[in-house]
Each structure stands twice: as C-alpha cells, then as structure tokens.
Amino acid sequence: LSSHNGEDHGVEDDSTKSLARKVADHYSSRSNQTLEEREASPIIHMKKLNNWIKSVLIQLYTHRDDVVLDLACGKGGDLIKWDKARIGYYVGVDIADGSIEDCRTRYNGETDQIHRRKRFSFPARLICADCYEVPLDKALQDDAPFDICSCQFALHYSWSTEERARQALENVSSLLRPGGTFIGTMPDANVIVKKLREAEGLTFGNSVYWISFDEEYTKKKFKSSRPFGIQYKFHLEDAVDCPEWLVPFHIFKELAKEYGLELVFKKNSHEFVNEYIKKPEFAELMRRLGALGDGSGDGRTLSEDEWEAAYLYLVFVMRKSGQGDSL
Numbered sequence: 001l002s003s004h005n006g007e008d009h010g011v012e013d014d015s016t017k018s019l020a021r022k023v024a025d026h027y028s029s030r031s032n033q034t035l036e037e038r039e040a041s042p043i044i045h046m047k048k049l050n051n052w053i054k055s056v057l058i059q060l061y062t063h064r065d066d067v068v069l070d071l072a073c074g075k076g077g078d079l080i081k082w083d084k085a086r087i088g089y090y091v092g093v094d095i096a097d098g099s100i101e102d103c104r105t106r107y108n109g110e111t112d113q114i115h116r117r118k119r120f121s122f123p124a125r126l127i128c129a130d131c132y133e134v135p136l137d138k139a140l141q142d143d144a145p146f147d148i149c150s151c152q153f154a155l156h157y158s159w160s161t162e163e164r165a166r167q168a169l170e171n172v173s174s175l176l177r178p179g180g181t182f183i184g185t186m187p188d189a190n191v192i193v194k195k196l197r198e199a200e201g202l203t204f205g206n207s208v209y210w211i212s213f214d215e216e217y218t219k220k221k222f223k224s225s226r227p228f229g230i231q232y233k234f235h236l237e238d239a240v241d242c243p244e245w246l247v248p249f250h251i252f253k254e255l256a257k258e259y260g261l262e263l264v265f266k267k268n269s270h271e272f273v274n275e276y277i278k279k280p281e282f283a284e285l286m287r288r289l290g291a292l293g294d295g296s297g298d299g300r301t302l303s304e305d306e307w308e309a310a311y312l313y314l315v316f317v318m319r320k321s322g323q324g325d326s327l
C-alpha cells in the first residue's frame with residue numbers, strides 16, 4: 001500500500017483496482033442475516049437510525065413516478081423505501097455481484113425474512129458495475145434521464161483517486177436530468193479528522209467501531225490541495241471491515257460544482273436527526289422503526305456508542321443545474 005501515493009501511476013492503478021476489489025469482496029461475502037440475527041446485532045439501533053435517515057431523505061425529495069438511480073445499491077435495503085415513495089422505475093448498480101444477486105432475490109420477493117414482500121410496484125433493472133471506474137452513460141442510455149440519484153453510505157469508496165471521484169460525479173451528472181436531485185450519506189471527514197486529532201495515536205473508536213489511519217497518508221495528504229487517497233481502515237461491528245477514504249466536503253462540493261451539481265444542504269447525521277425528528281410524521285416513523293428503542297423498558301435502546309458512531313456520517317442533497325424544478 002505504500003506505493004499508493006499518487007507518484008507512480010502504474011502502481012497506483014493496480015493498487016486502486018485491487019482495493020476496489022477488496023471492498024467489493026467484503027460486501028459480496030456478507031451473508032443475509034435472519035431476522036433474529038439482525039435484531040441481536042450490537043448496532044441494530046444504529047442500523048434502524050440509518051434506515052430512518054434514508055427514509056426521511058427519500059420522502060423529502062422523491063415524487064410519485066420518479067425514475068431513480070441507486071448508485072452502490074447494495075442488497076437493495078432501500079427498495080421498500082422507494083416503493084413507499086411510489087416511484088415509477090428503479091435502476092440499481094453495485095460493484096459487488098453477491099449484493100446484486102441478493103438485491104434481485106429481494107426484488108423478486110423470494111426467501112427474505114426481513115423484507116418479506118411479494119411484489120414491488122415499480123419495474124427495476126439491476127446491474128453489476130464499478131460506478132467509480134467506468135462511464136455509465138452508454139449502459140444506461142435507455143434508462144436515463146433520472147429524476148433522482150441516490151448514493152447511500154458509499155460515495156467515499158470513490159475517493160481513492162481524483163480520477164475515480166471525478167468519474168463518480170460525471171456518472172451522476174450525465175445521468176440526472178436538469179433540475180434532478182442527488183441525495184446521499186457518507187462519512188463526515190470533519191468529525192473523523194477532529195477525532196483523530198483528539199486521539200492519542202492513529203486509532204480511535206468505541207465498543208462498536210474503530211478507525212485506524214496509516215501515518216504516511218495523514219501527514220502528507222491532509223495539507224495537500226489534492227486530498228484524494230487518504231485511506232483509513234474502518235471497522236463497524238457486524239457491518240463493515242474494509243479500507244475507506246476521507247472525503248473533505250469542501251473539495252467534494254467544489255468538484256461537484258464542476259459537474260453542474262449545486263449543494264442544497266449538508267448536515268451531520270446528528271443535526272439531521274435533531275431537525276427532522278421534530279416533524280410529527282418522521283417522529284412517528286422513528287417510533288415504528290424502533291430506532292431509539294422499543295419502549296419496552298428493557299434497556300435495549302440506541303446506545304451512547306451507537307449514537308457516537310452515527311455522528312461519523314453526514315447527509316447531503318445536491319441539485320443538477322439547468323431547467324426543471326424538483327425540490
């Protein structure tokens with residue numbers, strides 16, 4: 001990994017591809033959990049909170065009959081959310097073939113305890129591809145333009161090189177219609193860097209997660225005007241264990257602007273939750289999901305450590321410039 005410093009492009013290419021493969025293999029190999037296993041997860045309330053955040057985002061920005069592109073769709077955990085928003089058409093793309101297969105199974109309503117469902121009201125297309133490596137405009141020319149592009153908990157995997165970060169934004173921009181909306185969630189680099197500065201060494205975390213930096217990346221790249229490839233190892237209990245990359249939001253915002261994507265808002269997850277929980281319909285959804293606890297008084301509520309881990313993420317909304325009015 002020490003060659004992953006942007007100086008030798010041949011080596012960087014190999015390293016970048018093998019890291020993308022490592023991420024794909026990690027997600028592909030994660031098996032579907034049973035309902036019992038899921039409920040026993042040490043981060044069950046954080047998972048529910050993240051689902052609540054994604055549901056709120058989708059409800060806020062989706063219109064009936066919208067054509068949706070779900071970049072890095074994973075196992076299709078958001079299919080039900082899109083169904084509730086009454087979308088017209090869905091395209092899901094992910095690098096992990098195992099996840100795409102699980103997503104297909106879920107869409108077809110087969111053998112899934114958690115998302116037991118017979119049929120979705122919208123037609124869908126599922127594709128296995130590296131969204132940050134290849135242009136998607138040709139492959140999706142019959143499906144585009146999209147009203148909404150969603151990239152949930154995944155955009156940071158594009159930040160390993162500037163080329164990949166640009167390809168991700170190029171794909172979003174070229175596939176969205178003018179006035180279309182780009183919604184997403186990803187790690188909040190400000191929070192991660194703040195925690196790193198407060199840490200004694202290069203590793204920090206709590207009982208549900210840890211993040212570990214390699215000295216080589218931090219010193220050289222934090223001050224760089226091209227802050228791509230700042231890699232860290234992220235471990236989230238029962239969820240993630242793979243290399244990730246910091247996305248300095250101000251750079252992301254400026255880069256997105258080059259692709260005609262204007263920031264509507266960015267909020268840390270804590271701020272987002274505190275703001276939208278005040279709306280009765282979203283408070284009711286939180287209660288139904290049981291994200292903050294099931295109210296049984298048995299102590300099973302969102303733990304402090306889960307709430308701190310939720311603080312590692314942010315929510316953003318962007319709008320593709322041009323004619324159209326979707327917000």
Ligand code: SAM
Nearest residue numbers: 027072073074077094095096130131152154157
């Ligand atoms: N968006 C889904 C969700 O919210 O449930 C899945 C999120 S999961 C944390 C991250 C996903 O990003 C994984 O499914 C992984 O395979 C996908 N991913 C990572 N790198 C990718 C790439 N280069 N192209 C497409 N998908 C990618």
